[in-house]
Amino acid sequence: MNGKPLLRLDDVSWQYESGRRPALSNLTLSLYPGEVVGIVGPSAAGKTTLLLALSGLIPSNYTGHFSGKREVEGELGIVFQDPETQFIGLTVEEEIAFSLENSGRPDEEIAQRIDEVLRLVGLEGFAPRSPFELSGGEKQRVAIASALAHRPQILLLDEPTSELDPKGAKDVFHLLQRLKQEQEIAIVVSSHATEELAQFCDRVLLIADGRIELDLPTRPFFGEIEELERHGILIPDAVLLYQELCRAHLLQKREEGVPLHVEELAAWCREEGIGPGGRKQT
């Protein structure tokens, strides 16, 4: 990638004070403007810790041993896994205003930004509602709106859909997709939702035992099926079906790599004349 990274970790290692081994080991990673990076990994691999290190909360808010270097350009927002535990406002409006008031902005500007971010996340009319009485997906969108109110260049999200039903999860990923297109924000999102990550990310990292095992553009990343399976990562359906069709010699392996969603695989099948009833005879 060309240009200067917005955020860079250089040979970063971190061990929590009570940890028996490093939670992050020698991580080097750059994030560029407008880029969307997914983070996958097994449980306890270090995904949350990596996001905390990217945000700077590690080492500033935690005790432990940090080595390496972090460089950041521009404003950064972070959304945690369970937003409800972070809410302090009695209304959605208060919740978003609170962090802005702390930054000393005038009331008029705060009101304008609240309108702007609620529109952005599709929660117009929600300002007077209690954030505690919303659905899981709406709570996540309030948390994203609060982070966006600072107009960050970088948005970090830790498993934003883990508590949501499939529809809520899809809504959050659609919102992130819109932010990517309309706001040119660089996004880093950790998630087990590999179907969505395959469609939405420019690049994906596999982290295991605090180390980056893979860091590739999305298509080649999901082509590393054996490596991903070895770490227990869920392979998207389109990739599995493509693999089976190739094994059965029904589909030729494509130069571009694996499909990233079922619609793409369906188009490839149509190109090869595979449809209901099997391959057309030529």
Ligand SMILES: Nc1ncnc2c1ncn2[C@@H]1O[C@H](COP(=O)(O)OP(=O)(O)OP(=O)(O)O)[C@@H](O)[C@H]1O
């Ligand atoms: N505050 C802490 N103090 C000590 N050790 C911690 C702390 N937080 C996390 N760890 C340890 O650091 C390692 C990485 O944890 P982390 O939460 O980053 O993993 P994760 O990949 O996000 O896991 P999950 O998918 O289960 O949420 C684990 O071994 C965990 O037990």
